[in-house]
Amino acid sequence: MTTARTNNGIASFIFYLLLWSNLVLPRSLYGQTATADHGKRFSDINDLASFFSLDKGPQVIISGHRGSTESGLAENSIEAFDTVLSHHFAFFEVDPRLTKDSVIVLMHDATLDRTTSGTGKLADRTWDEVKSLRLKDRNGQLTDCRIPTLKEAIAWATGKTILNLDKKDVPLPVMAKLLRDLGVANLVMVTVHSPAEALFYRNHFPDQMLSVHAKTEQALQQYIDSGLEMRHMIVYIGSQITPANKALYRKLSAMGIRAMISASSSYDKHGDASERAQAYRAIQEDGATVIESDFPMEVSRALDIK
Known part of the structure; x- marks a missing residue:
């Protein structure tokens, strides 16, 4: 018991040392790559919710899918996040997974082969x-x-941007405990795929910012019918422009909620940058107010977002 408490104390000390150095020291002193000129500091959940609200107009907010894979950047890397923020503001969808010894790292795939110099399952290492x-x-x-x-x-992100934590293999109670221990539950966003997941987080953290999967009006209604307070959230409605999106845009807009389209599995696949730019502009014109992309800097240029 003493050893476990000591290890937990050391882990907490290291985190807050990192947090302090991130907020106080020049980044060159601790190995980061660029200056996040376009970072935004969110003081609390009200500040964060205000930023994502539609009260200030429907200007698109950019989400970097796994950070960015532009210009030789590696997905789910701090260097990718940092580089994007040196060009424009974005928040970042990331992929928490567990190692064999229960350290939560950022890794999309269950295996190491595609994105690292290693091989095999992350969970076995x-x-x-x-x-x-x-x-x-x-x-x-x-x-x-x-x-x-x-x-x-x-x-790294505290004082600069928001991380949207996708659901991979980290059990919800484990993630909730980490967020509580770090005291950052209201300074991150969590992705939920069902009303049950949404209610789990809101039962632990009533003001939790959510990224809700609801691709149809019926799916959205299930969240409403569950008793979930429809606030402090964005809603992911799919990866493509469709006629059915219009009804979702209207409903979400009336609720003051931003609708997100993710281009990562669709329009990002266009081989030509000019085609991608046209697609990003079409998403904006269609009515989406959050665009998620593997190429957030391209989206920024296409939409002239600073």
Whole structure:
């Protein structure tokens, strides 16, 4: 018991040391790559909810899907987040997964092969075994980036942006405990795929910012009927422009909620940058107020968002 408490105390000390250095020290002193000129500081949940509200108009907010894979950047890397913020503001969808020894790291795939210099299942490797692996870019070329822990990513993001934590293999109670222990539940967003998941987080953190999956009016109504307070959220409605989106836009707009389309599995796949730019503009014209993309800097240029 004493050893466990000591280890927990050391872990907490390291996190807050990272957080302090992130807020106080120049980044060159602790190994980050660029200056997040376009970062935004959110003081509390009201500040965060105000930013995502539609009260100030429907200007599009950009979400970097797994950070970014532009310009040789590695997905789910702090370097990718940092580079995007040096060009424009975005928040970032990231993928928390567990190592064999229960360290939460950022990794989309269950296996290491596609995105790192390692092989095999992440869940079969300890943190010590994966922390020195190099991340690959979208073309499979090795970079100098390393796999970050979720704690490291949160410490980096605090005072700069918001991380949207997708649901992978981290049990909801484990994630809730981490957010409570770090005191950052109201300074991150969590992705939920069902009313039950949404209610779980809101029962623990009543003001939790949510990224809700609801691709149809019927799916949206299930969240409403569940008793979930429809506030402090964005709603993911799909990956493509469809006629059915119009009804969702109207309903969500009336509720003051932003609708998000993710281009990562659709329009980002266009091989030509000019085609992608046209697609991003079409998404905006269609009525989406959050665009998620593997190419957030391209989206910014296409929509002239600073």
